[in-house]
Structure formats: C-alpha cells, structure tokens
Amino acid sequence: MRSAIDRVRAGREAVGAWWQRAPRGVRWAVLGAVIVFFYALPNKEFYQYLGPIPTTGSNFGQVLFTISIYVLLAVGLNIVVGYAGLLDLGYFGFFAVGAYTVAVLTSPVSDLNTQWPWLVALPFALIITMVSGVLLGMPTLRLRGDYLAIVTLGFAEMIRLAATSSEFLRGQRGFNQIPHPPGRYADGTPVFGVLDPRPYYWLVLTLIILVLIGVRNLSRSRVGRAWVAIREDEDAAQLMGVPTFKFKLWAFAIGALIGGLAGALFAGKQNFVNSQNFELLNSIIILAAVIFGGSGNLVGAITGGALVAYLVERLRGVELFGWELYEFRFMFFGAVLIIMMIFRPQGLIPNRRRAAEFADRRREVTVGG
C-alpha cells in the first residue's frame, strides 16, 4: 500500500519536473493536444473508443455540457477561495442570479415581458451578477474565515427561498421558453438547437479558455499578487499598503461575474429555469470540487470541477452487488471529501505556493491551539 502511494507520488513529481524543464515548444504542443482532445470529446465517433470513460446512464454529450458548466464555476470560485482565500459557501447564488436575469429578460412568461434575445440579455446578466457580487461583498468582507462562509451560505439560501416564494421569480413554476444563443448553419437550421448538446459544450469550452487566459494574466498582475498577499496574511498585507478591502471586493466581483456567465449559459441551453435549479448542495459541491482539485491552482480547479461533476454522472446506472451505486453517490462524495482532507488537504494538483503555505502550517499553528 505504502509503496504504491510512494510510486504514484514519485511518478507525479517526475511529470511535474518534466513539465517545468520541457522546452516551450513542447509545452505548447501538449497544451494544444489537450485542447483538441476536449473539443473532439463530445463526438460519438471519437468517444466510443474511450472504453469506460463515457457515462452509461445518461447522454455523454449532455453530461459534458454539465461538466463544462461546473468547470467554469470552479474556475470562478477558485479566484475567490484559491487566490484571495475567502471561503464562499454560497457561490451558486451568483449562478442563480445570472440564470434568473436571463430568464426574466427573455422568457415570454416573465412579468417584464421584454422577450429579448439571449445575446442581448447576456451582458445585463453579467453586469447584474457583478453588481450583486459587490453588494454582497461590501458588508460581508469585513468578516473572516468561518463566519464569511456561513454568511455567504445564508445569502445563497435567501436567494433560493426568495426565488421559491416570490411572485416575480415564479418559484417552482419557473420561466420556460428561454431562447437559445443565436446562429444558424448555412442550411438555415439553428446552431444551438434543442437536441444537439455539442455546440453548447463547444461554446462553454471556448469561453472557459478565454476566461482562463484572463484569469491567468490577472493572477500574475498586481491584483493577483495582492490576492496572494491577502490570503497569506491579511494584516501584513494591509500594513504593507495593500488596500485589502478593495482587492477582496474585486475577487468577489470577478468570481461572481464568472458564476453569472455560467448561469446565463445554462439558462440559454436549458430553456427552462425554476427554483429547483439552485439547491444549496450545489454550492457545497463546487467548493468541494475546487478544494478537491487544489485551490489556487487553475489546473487543479478545472480538474476538480470536471472530476466531481463527472463522477456523479459516471456512477449512474452502475450496479455493485445489486446496489445501484447512483443512490450512494452523495455518500461516496462525502467520504471522498473527508479522505481528501485528511490525506491531501492541498488538493490533487496543488498550487506550489499554497502547498508551501500548508507545509508551513504543519510546523506552526494548531487549530484550537
């Protein structure tokens, strides 16, 4: 057992070292191959050769769309949790705000009755989620650690309860006939139709890549350095002249923006939004995904988001000893969280700087000490 773990560890380190040493050209080539792989993935002609990877209990293309939305959310939450070190348990609330804004502005059953096209509603959804991120952040970001987590959780629950109970947001009746994104093929059939999930997946994938480029640049800018400073020691950062509140607010707003984008995309694909879409468990799942993958590391967050969303669907329709494993998925998922945190708290693919912080802690503080 021990030796197996060591071997895995050694292998991972070897891969990491190779990547660091590899020439630029090779790195780009590998990256390109990975991107091509993911663009090709939803095609049945391709994934049928992948053995047990495609999900058996639900359509793989549709599942990939769900996974891509989770990845986008994980990337967004990674900014808040991973970079700025703010524990946000209500992140899914921003997803809800994005989806609902699109729904209210585009659906024919909405009280506003504006019935805008999806593309027109999109920028509004982004602005409104960003504003709501700032509005939530302003009063709450004075809090730290666990308290912040609980307040954000409270806010997300309030959004859900308000969505369920208010007339304007139509509760469980929801908004239907939300339009799809625009675009037609040469023969007149819409690109974003009802049945084929692939265009949506490709759209989200493209947006993920754009967001990643943006986030990566941001994290290496003054803003990113400020975030890391806040995460490592907020007081020290403040003393060194970092306007901590402002940068925390930025992290919140940008995270919210990405969450809102995911929500708007989801609404455009799903055609229907109601209060059942926004269970608290979703917020927790996304947070867990980021931490599982390795918070503070983009590749880690992506891996975490993808794995968590994928595993849940992969368990569907799998039976073991006559038990349908899907029934146990949440339990399994909870167990994974505990085991992960005990044996590898920095996540599957840690941020090197964060891993160092963790290692530091081992020598220093004890919780409750």
Added chain:
Amino acid sequence: MDINGLFSNFGELTTTGLTQGAIYALVALGYTLVYGVLRLINFAHSEVFITGAFFAVWTWQFLWGLNQDSTVSGLVAVGCLVSAMVVAALASATIASVVEMVAYRPLRKRHAPPLAFLITAIGASIVISEAYAILTRRRPTGMPTLVSTDPLIHIGGVPISAADLLIVASALIMMIILDIFINRSRIGRGIRAVAQDANTAALMGINKDRIILLVFLTGGLMAGIAGVLFNVRIGVLTYSVGFLMGIKAFTAAVLGGIGNLRGALLGGLLLGVTENYASGLFGTQWKDFTAFAVLVVLLMFRPTGLLGESLGRVRA
C-alpha cells in the same frame, strides 16, 4: 404584511417560538462547545442531532413495539421518553465522537488549515444524512404521540400543552446541569483551560485530545436529547430535517455569542420567537428566510453576538 395575523396569534406564536427555541438552544450548545474549544464550526453537528432523533424513534419502534398509531399514556409513556432520551443521547454522543475521531483528529495531527476542517465537516454531514436517507428509503417515519399536545393550562388565554412544558423544562434542566458541569467540575475546568489556551493546558498535564473528545461527547448528549424533544414536538421524522435545524441552531449560537453557553439559550429562544412572529407577519414561507436574514445581519453588524464570545474568557 399581515399585522392582524401577527397580533391575533401573538400568544400562540410566542409559545411555539419558545418551545422551538428551547430545542434550537440545546442543539446550539454543541456548536458553542466545540467552537469554544476548537474555534471550529462543526458542520456535522446537525447530523448528530438527527442521529438522536432517529434512535429515539427506533427505540419506540423496536424496544417498545410501538408504531404511529399506538396510544400510550401514564407510566409507559414516561418509560418510553426516558429510555429514548438515554438511547438517543448515547447514540448522538457516539456519532459525535466518531466524527471527531475520524474527521477532525487526523486533521489536527496534521495541522491542517481551518478550511480543511470545514470541508471534512461537510463531508461527514453528507455521509451521515445520506446513510439515514438510504435506511429510511427517504420516506418520513411515523411515531406514537407520547406527550399530549392538547392545551393543559392557559396563561393569559394562551393555551400551553404538556409537550410545551416538557420541552422547555427538559431543555432548561439540561442547560443548568451543563452549566454546573462546565463551571464547577474538575473536567469542566479542564475544558475551560483547553478553551483558553490548549497548548498551555497540555503543558499543565491536561490530555487535550481527551478533553476535545469529551466536548464532542457533551455536545452530542445535548443534541440527542434535543432529537427526542424534536420528535415529541413534530411527531414525524425525515432524514432531511437536520440541515435546517443545524443552520438555525448555529444562528442561535452566534446570536447569543458563540462559545458562550448562556448565550446559546438566549439566542435559541430569541430566534425561535423571532421567526415565528415573522411567519405570522409575512406568511410561513418566509420563516426560514427570516432566520437566515437574522444570521446574516447579525454576523455583519455584531459577529460576537449579544452576550459576547466566551467559554472561560473573552476571545482576543
């Protein structure tokens, strides 16, 4: 807004608020004790509570052979209640210690950051509640009515039932016992010492791990009793009631000042009454919303709660 709805039901809403609040307070003790000692929000405490509630029902079902249609009274009812309280308290305390030993202790040994504790807590919470979900096939479980909820006495025209009295009285008694235990006993002194400064306490010869385990045990005992009282009040149990109870009890703990035992009682009662008034005023669908709003506003403006944080000291 239904001002009339509030005032015409004012008395009853207050009574329900207080009984509900008493249960919140008992559960809140678990959060407060653990937070006081470990500075940790034990997210899995809601499942400790639900464990007590389920074991109480199972005691009635399997030990006494009762189902939801059985009628019991007199000594049998007392026997049922007492046995259920013992079983539930033990079961809850066991689960609480298992959570501590499986999910938290290994993390402490590794000096993990607070965030990691929250994640394992969430994990433990999911595992336990899903276990009950699968056991009960996600259906509600019925149980006999042990304590009459018919009006027993009237105070100022407000009917008060035997169940109400039992709940408030048991909660108060448990709290008083706990208060004495923490403030007077040797072990209580140990708990306070660890809460003040764990490492120094360890240097003074206090076994830190044992004290922490004891804190989880005590919180579990209280939650188990709360589970029985919850059953007496509600009469039906589903696997999913833990989450809301947990979050409300936590709110109650923060409201009174987390880490502060007497604060938990005050916070619980206050929250119970507030949310019931709100449901009279805005409609029941806004009841939980109100509880969350109280929590959020409170944390933003007075995160130390009404009585301040303390389990032996004011937090620096």
Added chain:
Amino acid sequence: MRQRLARVLGGVAVLALVASTAACGGGSDDTAGGDSCGFKIAFFGALTGSSAALGINENNGVKLAVEQYNKEHADCPVELVSLDSQGSPDQAPQLAQKAIDDEKILGVVGPAFSGESEAANPLFAEAGLVHITASATRPSLAEQGWKTFFRVVGNDLSQGPAAGIYIRDVLKAERVFVIDDQSAYGAGLADEVKKVLGSRVVGTDKVQGEGKQADFSATVTKVKNANVQAIFFGGYYQEAGLLRKQLTAAGVNAVMVGGDGVNDPAFIESAGQAAAEGTILTCLCAPATEARGTFAQDYKALHGVDPGTYSDTAYDAATILLNGIKQGVKTRQEMLEFVRNYNGQGVAANYRFTENGEMDPAEVKIWAYKVKDGKVVPDREIPKS
C-alpha cells in the same frame, strides 16, 4: 394469477385492439417475434432525492405492467429503462437525450413532474419520441405545441375546482383555510380552489415542499385561530401528513381536503391513523371497477407494498405503450400514431386523447375518497361544475 392477469390485460388489449384496428387500419396479432423484439420503454422520474417516493410509485407501476407483459410474451420481452431525474430540471436534458439515443426505446412514461417536463419535453418533441406522463398536471404543458406529449391524468384545472366544489357543496363549509406548498402543482390546485370558494376562504398560508419543512407550528397556529370547518392543502403527501398530524395534535379537527398528490399510503403513515381519519382526497380516478380488477393485489405481490399515488396511472401509461408494441409497432413514428389514436380502458380510467395530448375531458372522472380506518375508500363522484 394467470387468470387474473388475463382478465386485466385482456380487457385492455381487446379494447385497444378494436381502437387501433379502426384507426390504423389493421393490427397484427400479439405473437410478436423476430425483428420486432428487443424493444424498450423508459420511465422518467425521480427515484432518488427528496421527492423520490412519487417516482418510485410510478416506476413500480410501470415495472408491474412490463412484468405482466413479459410473462405473456416470454419469447419477446420488453425491457424497462428507468431514468432517475431526482425530480430536478437540470438533470432532465441529459436523461431525455439518453432515452432518445437508444433507438430501441419506443416510448417514455413520464416525466413525472411538471418542472422536469419543461426541460425534457422539448427534446422528446424534437426527436419524435412519445412520452406519456402519469403525474405532471401543469396545464401549460399541453399548450406548448409538443406533438409527442400525452397525459393520462386530468390537469390541475379539472381537479382544483372539483375539490372546491366538494368543500362548498358536500362539506358545506363556510370558513375554509387554504394552504399550499408553493410547488407548481400545489399552488396551482390551491388557486383553483380559491377561485371556486371565493369569500369562504378566510385564511391562506404557504409552506415549503419537497421535505424542506417539518415544523408547521406557525401554520397550525393560524389555522387554529381562524376557526375553520375545512382545510384545503395543495401539495404532496409528505407535508400533508406532517401538517395533519400537527393540526390534530393541536386540537384542530376541521376536515382536510387534499388532491391526488396526497393520495398515498405514506400520508396515513406519517399523519397516523387517528389523525388521518376523515381526510378527503380528490382523485382523477374512478374507484375499484371491474377493470381495476386485481391491480392492487398484483402490485402488492410484486413490490410488497400497496400501490401509491400515480402507481395506477403510470401502470396505465405503460400499458398503452406495451399495447402498441403488442400491435407490432416498430418505430417511434408508429408509436406516436398509435398513442394518438388510442382508446382503451385502464385500471384508473378510460383513455382517449385530445389534439394536444390531454386526456379527453369527457373521460376525466373526479372522485372524492375518504380515509376510513386507515384505508382510502371511495366517497362519491364530484360533478364537474
């Protein structure tokens, strides 16, 4: 067993045969074989999650129908594919697509809830895969131009007024309290009841559904002080049971009236027999008739529990699809035609569909049932106006 089976299925089959012969111009006999074998039908609904009980009821009904069919056609069995949506709209598209991908699936029973229907039905409509819901009663589902949509129950607009009429004309209640669980189903019913009862409604409240609320004390207080003779609850059995139990415990003895969402053994189980006694449940199903036959016994024999809400309608929906396969339907297109022209007796009602997939209003019968000695027994038929 065999004989009882024959009686149930025989009646259905004969009627169906007649109907489809008239409509399609000839059906084959029911010895299917060769390339017409290996077909599947799917069930779409929540099998796990907090609203799973209803889905499990339906899935069990469908299972029974398939089991019975396979016993008769051992040489050419039909496979049941159960798709667990957890009742959540966001899972719906990928599962719908899964059913669409499998070309052997000729028809779907479900989606069980209205919310997931909104998300899944556009896909089914696009793919031309017929789907018969046994429980999604939101009226607007039939109005969205989905050619593949069918419903073997009446919608909320037929059941809601009936409950109101019962309260007004049979219970003769002058003071009524209306509660709903904010679900599309529950709130829809409650709104219809309020329309019928008008000023008799002296108080309303809303609670949380889907197992999210267990403590209804605030509602109980309001009901108690409103001093009413009847309570209408729009929602599902779980909340209804809790509410009834807590109402009775608080000394409120007014009759509770609920829709078919409450009509489940779990209601009596969670309310307790004493508290549940006298509760009126409206249902879009006629009581134990000849055709209903041994359904309840067979169901119990197979699953070990009594049939619950919508078990019978789901059974009927599955039977319609299975009859199609028996008739030699081989493609989705043929199945769609078959269902559209269907006319046959099921255990809950006689089925015939209107242009937009609703059950023929003439066939919608609404009965009031009463809880008596821990059993749901028929009370009377409710007139439609």
